[in-house]
Amino acid sequence: MLAALGLGPAEEEIYRLLVKRGRAAVQELAADSGRPESETLGILSALAERGLVVPQPVESGATLFVAAPPAVALGGELRRRRDELSAAEHAVLTLAEQHRTGAEGGAVEVISDVDAVRHRFRQLQESARHEVRSMMVPDQRVVTRDDNAAEGAGMRRGVLYRTILHRDALTEPGAVAQALAVLAEGQQVRIADAIPVKIMIADHDLAMLPLFSGRNTAAASVLVHPGGLLDALVAYFEQAWEQAYPLAPQAAGGGLVEQRPDAIDEFDARMLALVLAGLTDQAVGARLGVSRRTVQRRIGELMARAGAESRIQLGWHAARRGWA
Structure with a gap:
């Protein structure tokens, strides 16, 4: 947990034990952690150099170690890391703006290499702060659902995923089980009879779609940056979302049910x-x-x-x- 502040697992363990005890000798901490005394002493010395532990000689000639107050000892490091992250975030935003204005064509970026496409597909989802919209077609080849680890990570950090799924995709092996799994995780899924092109959109910042018409399974892709074209893609998705039918788990049987609230008899x-x-x-x-x-x-x-x-x-x- 304290690795983000530069503490290794062994250092964190010894520091936590010492915080709990208040003060302790090397022998006591070695017994508590199950480590040799020589290793424990080395860890305590490293902690002392960082100001997390204070050695105190006693009359018997032995040395006791006292834990420095965590709020004082770690607070400075925490503030420094926050400042570094803030500066890094500002640098990324600046670079992103420079990339948008300096990239050839400005609005779009063409990627054809398979590995580069997979990398940007993951980056697109990792950059999302609020929502990822996607329109998915059958026969995903470049990045399969099993390979898309960024989706689960995004949902776990609170990003809303809304997906429009081509009806034929549900006939693929394991597709129903996968749909049930993502619905259970909080993803919203709707189904449509036709999806002319697969799309993924992160917030209002970036979209990704195939480069060539009618080749949804090819690697070559286009990244669309903020502008009128991206606005049009967002509007197209929202219109398609309104026309698609929500999928939900079946009450019994472990399948899916297609909800059609506007159906007529x-x-x-x-x-x-x-x-x-x-x-x-x-x-x-x-x-x-x-x-x-x-x-x-x-x-x-x-x-x-x-x-x-x-x-x-x-x-x-x-x-x-x-x-x-």
Whole structure:
């Protein structure tokens, strides 16, 4: 735990033992730690040089060791490390800005080497502070889900992951188990019938997508830096997210269930299909065995639900929501 302040495991152990005792002889600390006295003395000497331990001779000629107050002994080192990290963070931000303004083209960066792509894929997730959005296609080759350790690490530090998954990806071996695992970890997953291109976006800072059209499994990639193009990708993702269907664990059976809160029942689906095919309300009612007024009422309810002001708009919403 104190390794971040420069203490090795042995030094931390002896220091903690001494803090607990207040003061102790070498023999006592050696017995407590199970280390030879010579090794314990060497560790205490190193701690004394760092001001963490103070040797105190006693009348018998022996030496007792006293732990310096942790807040005093380690507080200075802690402040120094904080200052170093703050300076490093400022330097990274400065370099990032210089990279954005100095890179060829400014807005995009092309990477074709497989190892470089994998490295930047990991860096993109490690740089995320708030959210990672992704659209995933079947047959991940460059970085498989099993190889993507940065995803789990990101979720553990509190980064929100939202993923839109191509429906065909769930047919791959182990895909359902993986989806259940990430859902349990807090990832939000939705499913879509079509994903034209795979994308990963970290916050509003960086996006990564394939370089070539129609080659989602190829290594060559484009990194998109802040600007209008990145804004467009974020907006595209959010629109696709609204149209995709949430996945959730099945209540029983250990599978997945696709949540469709806006789905319509079979009667409305048949009625809507007939209306959109051009049949009159009277003809639709005759086909379904209901009155024309019932057809008009149900169509009106669907229009209100979709926020459509006309039947033409209802047809557009029906296609968008998979109603017909």
